[in-house]
Amino acid sequence: MDLFEYQGKQLFARYGIPVSAGAVAETVDDAVATAERVGYPVVIKAQVQVGGRGKAGGVKLANNADETREHAGNILGLDIKGHVVHRVWVEHASDIAEEYYASFTLDRAAKKYLGMLSAQGGVEIETVAEESPDALAKVEVDPVDGLSEAACRAWVEQAKLNPKADDGAVEILLKLYEAFVGADADLVEINPLILTPEGRVHALDAKVSLDDNARFRHPEWDEFTGLEKLDPREREASERGLQYVGLDGDVGLIANGAGLAMATCDIVHEVGGQPANFLDIGGGASAQVMANALEVINNDPSVKAIFINIFGGITKGEEVANGIVQALGQVDIASPIVIRLDGTNAEQGREILKAHESDRLVSKPTMVEAARTAVALARAARQASATMNKGTR
Amino acid sequence: MSILVNADTKVIVQGLTGGQGKFYGLRNRAYGTKVVGGVSPKKAGTDVEGIPVYASVKDAVAETGATATMVIVPAPAAADAVLEAAEAGLALIVVVTEGIPMHDEASFYNRVKRDFPGSRILGPNCPGLLTPGECNIGFIPAEVAQAGGPVGIVSRSGTLTYQALNELAEKGIGVTTCVGIGGDPVPGTSFIDCLELFEADAATKAVIMFGEIGGSAEEEAAAYIEANMSKPVVSYVAGVTAPPGKKMGHAGAIISGSKGTAQAKMEVLEAAGVRVATNPTAAGELMAEVVSGL
Numbered sequence: 001m002d003l004f005e006y007q008g009k010q011l012f013a014r015y016g017i018p019v020s021a022g023a024v025a026e027t028v029d030d031a032v033a034t035a036e037r038v039g040y041p042v043v044i045k046a047q048v049q050v051g052g053r054g055k056a057g058g059v060k061l062a063n064n065a066d067e068t069r070e071h072a073g074n075i076l077g078l079d080i081k082g083h084v085v086h087r088v089w090v091e092h093a094s095d096i097a098e099e100y101y102a103s104f105t106l107d108r109a110a111k112k113y114l115g116m117l118s119a120q121g122g123v124e125i126e127t128v129a130e131e132s133p134d135a136l137a138k139v140e141v142d143p144v145d146g147l148s149e150a151a152c153r154a155w156v157e158q159a160k161l162n163p164k165a166d167d168g169a170v171e172i173l174l175k176l177y178e179a180f181v182g183a184d185a186d187l188v189e190i191n192p193l194i195l196t197p198e199g200r201v202h203a204l205d206a207k208v209s210l211d212d213n214a215r216f217r218h219p220e221w222d223e224f225t226g227l228e229k230l231d232p233r234e235r236e237a238s239e240r241g242l243q244y245v246g247l248d249g250d251v252g253l254i255a256n257g258a259g260l261a262m263a264t265c266d267i268v269h270e271v272g273g274q275p276a277n278f279l280d281i282g283g284g285a286s287a288q289v290m291a292n293a294l295e296v297i298n299n300d301p302s303v304k305a306i307f308i309n310i311f312g313g314i315t316k317g318e319e320v321a322n323g324i325v326q327a328l329g330q331v332d333i334a335s336p337i338v339i340r341l342d343g344t345n346a347e348q349g350r351e352i353l354k355a356h357e358s359d360r361l362v363s364k365p366t367m368v369e370a371a372r373t374a375v376a377l378a379r380a381a382r383q384a385s386a387t388m389n390k391g392t393r
Numbered sequence: 394m395s396i397l398v399n400a401d402t403k404v405i406v407q408g409l410t411g412g413q414g415k416f417y418g419l420r421n422r423a424y425g426t427k428v429v430g431g432v433s434p435k436k437a438g439t440d441v442e443g444i445p446v447y448a449s450v451k452d453a454v455a456e457t458g459a460t461a462t463m464v465i466v467p468a469p470a471a472a473d474a475v476l477e478a479a480e481a482g483l484a485l486i487v488v489v490t491e492g493i494p495m496h497d498e499a500s501f502y503n504r505v506k507r508d509f510p511g512s513r514i515l516g517p518n519c520p521g522l523l524t525p526g527e528c529n530i531g532f533i534p535a536e537v538a539q540a541g542g543p544v545g546i547v548s549r550s551g552t553l554t555y556q557a558l559n560e561l562a563e564k565g566i567g568v569t570t571c572v573g574i575g576g577d578p579v580p581g582t583s584f585i586d587c588l589e590l591f592e593a594d595a596a597t598k599a600v601i602m603f604g605e606i607g608g609s610a611e612e613e614a615a616a617y618i619e620a621n622m623s624k625p626v627v628s629y630v631a632g633v634t635a636p637p638g639k640k641m642g643h644a645g646a647i648i649s650g651s652k653g654t655a656q657a658k659m660e661v662l663e664a665a666g667v668r669v670a671t672n673p674t675a676a677g678e679l680m681a682e683v684v685s686g687l
Contacts, residue, residue: 106495108608111502111579143499144507184494186578214494216469247636258576259550259605262631266655267672269634278635283491283532283551284413311555313520313532314413314489343534343555366563367556368674 001210004047006089007224008188008206015179017172017190018202022091031072032065034090040064041093044071048083051124056080061093094204098162099192101125102173103207104141104180113141113180115173117159121192147177161195168201169193184214233277233300240292242279249274251378252303252335254293256281256315264309267367273375276303283314290323291330298333304381307374308339309367310349317341317349325356336377338362340370394596395524395570396545396587397485397515398461402528405430405453405483407474408465408490409441417465417489417532418444424529429457450481461485463521463530468492471517475501479509487530488516488581498579505581514581520551520573523558531573533558539567543598543687544680545591546571547584549610553603553631553673560677561601566684569597576605584614592622599625599683601676602667604658606632611658619665625683626667629676630655 003011006024013019021038024047025031035042046058053059058080060071068090078085099122107114117137120128129136137159141147149170156169172193180188189207196202215221237244243258247265251273255261261280268275277300281293297306310320320341327333337360341349350363357363364370404421408414409431419442422428430445430453437448447453450462462478464471464486471490478486486505498517505512515522521531526540532551538558544566548554554573561568572587574580584602591597600622604611611630618626633655659669668683670676 106499106578108578108610109613111499113499142503143496144503181496184496186495211495213468213492214496217494245636255552257550257552259548259603259631260552260556262550262605262635263553263556263629263673265635266631266633267674270672275634311534311552311559313534313551313555314417342559344532346534366674368672 001212001221001224002049003208003210003224004049004087005045005206006047006087008208009089009203011183011208012179012203012206015175015182017175017179018200019206020091020094020202020204022089024087024089025072026087028069028072028076031088031090032068035062035065035068038090038092042068042090043093044068044075045089046075046078046080046085047087047089048080048085050081050083053080058085094194094202095197096194097197098165098195100161100165100169100194101128101191102176102193103187103189104177105187107140110140113143115139115141115147115155115177117155117169117173119159119161125191141177146181147174149174164199165195165201168195172201172203183208184211184218185209186211233296236299237279237296240296241289242281242293242296244296245278247275247277249276250302250304250382251374252276252297252300252306253309254279254281254297254306255309256285256311257283260309260311264307264367264371267371268307268375271368271372271375273371273378276300281315285315285319285323287319287323287326290320291327294324294327294333295331298331298335303335305374305378306333306335306337307370308337309370310339310341310343312343312346315344317343317345317347318352321349321352324361325352328356328361333360335381336360336362338364338370338374338377340364340367394542394594395527396590396594396597397522397570397572398524398528398530400527401427402461403427403429403457403459404461404463404528404530405432405450405457405459406463406465407432407450407478409433409444410436410446411465414465415441418463421463421529421531424535425526426528426530429459450477450483454481454483459483461530462487464488464490466490468494472497472501475514476504479505479512483512486512486514486581487519487521488514489519489521489531491518493517493577495578498577502579502581515572516575516577516581518577519575519580520554522570522572524570525568533571533573537562538571539565541567542569542596543567543684545569545587545594545597545600547587547591547600548573548603549576549605550603550631551575553605556673557601557603557676560673561680564677564681566681569594584610585617588614588617588622588626592624597624598687599627599680601680602626602628603673603676604628604630606630606635606655606658607653609653612661615661615665615667618667627670627676627680627683628662628667629670629673630658630662633671
């Protein structure tokens with residue numbers, strides 16, 4: 001789960017990382033009230049989970065109430081690359097002497113944590129990494145040992161910041177590491193981390209991605225949910241606990257396991273079709289989960305045929321079959337279904353489905369055959385509806 | 394011949410008394426796996442259809458001589474279960490539990506690697522492993538698999554592990570060992586670990602490797618294959634059609650930028666001499682060609 005900047009800053013503040021005085025506002029009046037409280041000049045920043053908001057006019061400086069009113073009014077409701085701004089963060093503007101970059105994440109290849117620090121902040125760090133890799137100081141942290149103050153200091157020295165910033169940077173980075181581990185984050189990033197003319201070091205931005213698997217030990221995360229902007233299909237699926245990604249085609253897909261779900265997209269593509277979605281019902285899905293998945297797919301008007309591809313390991317064939325039967329009884333499934341069912345208790349599952357098979361529910365023995373059939377059915381449905389449209393005209 | 398497990402491997406199940414643990418523990422035993430014990434502090438002294446339940450892994454190992462475990466406990470308890478297994482000296486710790494926090498995985502992986510070098514973790518979030526006709530630990534539906542080789546299977550995704558077995562079975566090709574390494578951020582056993590074991594296993598003559606988008610495990614495997622493998626490798630990388638920047642299902646499968654895409658991985662693998670297929674069925678067909686030429 002990716003946090004908005006303001007949520008990230010609130011989280012940083014809990015770990016003692018200095019951030020500017022500010023607050024989130026959903027209305028122009030709230031923005032002005034915050035500006036009055038924190039003191040001018042203020043920076044008004046669009047809260048969206050997409051890069052490039054500055055260029056899009058989503059970050060503005062205001063010196064008084066009128067300017068705050070004008071900028072907040074323009075930014076709220078602004079569409080930045082498809083993300084509509086519902087909230088702005090208003091904070092006291094900082095004087096900046098230098099801008100740095102700092103982050104912690106997992107280095108998957110080394111299987112250890114990786115801290116990255118650069119004296120060249122404020123820009124995309126990918127660009128720095130590519131164009132001047134020496135400007136990126138790295139520290140490998142063993143998760144068992146953690147980050148010692150000595151290791152942190154050596155790392156900061158390696159980054160060659162302004163020497164005035166070293167002590168402040170060490171202090172912040174130790175706290176940032178604590179936040180990374182303690183808050184169960186996959187990524188914590190400060191860009192820019194700034195040095196003020198008075199010599200203070202301070203986080204001007206906050207990018208935090210939390211590990212959804214750790215939700216069980218973070219009841220406080222409830223405050224973060226429900227705010228992300230999702231494709232309506234993705235929202236419905238997420239509410240039902242399904243892993244769903246909307247795509248542009250017309251063959252609705254349901255599979256178990258991310259790998260098989262991706263392979264199902266690939267094979268539909270290869271036999272000449274276009275997947276409408278990626279949907280992973282996960283391991284050990286019950287009949288109810290299967291029924292939910294079918295309903296989500298059925299609610300997508302672009303779907304012309306449905307391909308269910310199940311290879312049960314932990315998922316049981318009879319549960320899958322019962323889910324399909326249950327969904328057929330509950331809702332009117334608009335598109336024909338092609339199913340390929342293999343693995344654990346597949347025989348039982350196929351037996352259950354047999355009684356319901358028709359030209360609307362077809363069973364195929366292999367993944368390739370099932371994909372071909374589903375793609376052909378989608379094509380036929382598309383042609384039929386095109387003919388119908390011509391007829392009505 | 395096989396890698397990691399064989400007919401003599403004695404296995405305990407941490408979580409045998411839970412619903413999933415019981416189902417898969419018994420299913421593994423029914424396949425012929427020597428499932429010799431379970432662990433549950435609260436239910437010590439009882440049994441699950443004849444499989445004795447012990448209070449701790451240490452007790453279970455002392456009583457049964459087990460060398461492997463399947464960890465099938467809820468995610469919040471997984472880290473402790475893995476460390477308990479390593480402390481008890483088990484050589485193979487198969488973690489099928491899914492949904493374990495990344496920081497727990499990073500922590501127990503490094504702890505075991507440093508303090509218990511004799512223990513290997515497979516997983517987490519993996520389907521387990523199978524030596525057909527001898528030993529099955531985990532979720533792999535083993536019925537279709539043919540024993541005896543000459544092909545070794547290694548896959549990141551669980552369901553694609555089954556698909557690989559199925560493709561080979563349909564062509565009448567046997568398997569030495571089939572390993573699902575799991576798609577989580579910190580896998581205890583990597584592609585390279587398995588490739589190395591297959592290269593050293595006399596019965597394995599060729600390897601099928603199923604990868605997926607995200608991370609750089611396939612690229613690392615490609616470099617290893619080019620430098621060290623004499624046996625032919627056939628591969629498929631799931632997610633050719635995945636749109637960039639979208640998270641496809643689990644933590645392993647995220648693409649950002651060009652690195653980590655299926656296309657990039659396939660190119661690197663091909664350059665390393667791997668025969669790359671565009672779907673699992675085509676991979677099975679390529680492997681059939683390889684096997685007929687052995």
